[in-house]
Structure formats: C-alpha cells, structure tokens
Amino acid sequence: MVDKDRLVAQARGMQEMAYVPYSNFRVGAALLTEEGKIFTGCNVENSAYGVCICAEQTAVVKAVSEGSKSFVAVAVAGDSDGPCLPCGACRQVLSEFAKPDMVLYCVGKDGEVKNFTLGEILAYSFHLEEKNFD
Numbered sequence: 804m805v806d807k808d809r810l811v812a813q814a815r816g817m818q819e820m821a822y823v824p825y826s827n828f829r830v831g832a833a834l835l836t837e838e839g840k841i842f843t844g845c846n847v848e849n850s851a852y853g854v855c856i857c858a859e860q861t862a863v864v865k866a867v868s869e870g871s872k873s874f875v876a877v878a879v880a881g882d883s884d885g886p887c888l889p890c891g892a893c894r895q896v897l898s899e900f901a902k903p904d905m906v907l908y909c910v911g912k913d914g915e916v917k918n919f920t921l922g923e924i925l926a927y928s929f930h931l932e933e934k935n936f937d
Contacts, residue, residue, distance in 0.1 A: 805876045810835055811908050811916055813843055814878035817858065821845040825852070830881040832858035834866055837873035842866040859893040863900065874901040878908040878916075886910060886917035888924060897921055898928035 810833045817831025823846060830846040844861025856864075859879060866874070877897065881887025886909035889897065897905065903922030910916045921928075 810878040814880040834862040836871040894925040
C-alpha cells in the first residue's frame with residue numbers, strides 16, 4: 804500500500820537539500836520500492852549543465868546501489884507553477900525499473916498533488932529487450 808502523503812512529504816523535504824545555484828529550481832523526489840523502502844533524492848546542478856543530475860535519478864541511483872531494482876511509486880516535488888513532472892530522461896530511467904502502471908505523485912509550489920502513471924507520461928519507453936513483468 805502506497806502512503807501518498809508520506810511519499811509527497813519526503814519529496815517536498817528533499818527540495819531543501821537541492822543544490823541549484825544556476826536555475827534556482829529545487830526538485831525533490833521520494834521513490835518507493837516494491838519491498839517498501841523509500842529512497843530520496845534532490846537535483847544537483849553543475850556549471851557544466853550536461854553533468855547535472857535530477858532528483859529522480861538521484862533516488863534511482865541510491866536505490867539501485869543498495870540493491871533495490873523494482874519501483875512502485877515516486878513523488879516529485881518542484882518549484883513549478885503546476886505539477887512537477889519528471890523530465891524525459893528521468894521518465895526513461897524510471898521505466899528501466901518500473902512497470903507502466905507505476906504511480907507518480909507530482910506536486911508544484913502550490914502543494915496540489917496530481918497523479919499520473921509512468922505509462923501515461925512515457926507511452927513508448929525504449930528497451931533493448933522486451934521485459935517480462937509478470
């Protein structure tokens with residue numbers, strides 16, 4: 804069972820940890836694994852923008868590096884006017900470890916949470932081989 808409020812609260816809390824001296828756009832993420840563990844992340848910028856890392860990718864890397872490779876939900880909180888959705892790269896990274904029905908709780912600076920599924924926001928993810936999730 805996904806505790807949406809807890810996941811969103813952790814994502815919003817991670818916004819405070821973001822390192823964003825260039826964009827001033829803070830993003831936090833909280834990723835729930837199939838085992839019930841939560842991994843958090845924030846965006847970390849660099850003056851060479853191509854080597855920046857998004858909050859969602861930080862959470863994924865933390866989870867994978869600790870042995871979790873199956874995700875069921877993620878909350879993404881950002882400084883946007885509307886819901887803060889993962890960028891295209893993050894959508895693809897999430898799809899590597901999640902089913903299309905993984906739920907995303909997206910929240911902007913107004914605090915309103917919008918729900919999406921990974922399949923809705925990334926209809927045709929790229930995979931070298933077809934995965935069997937059954």
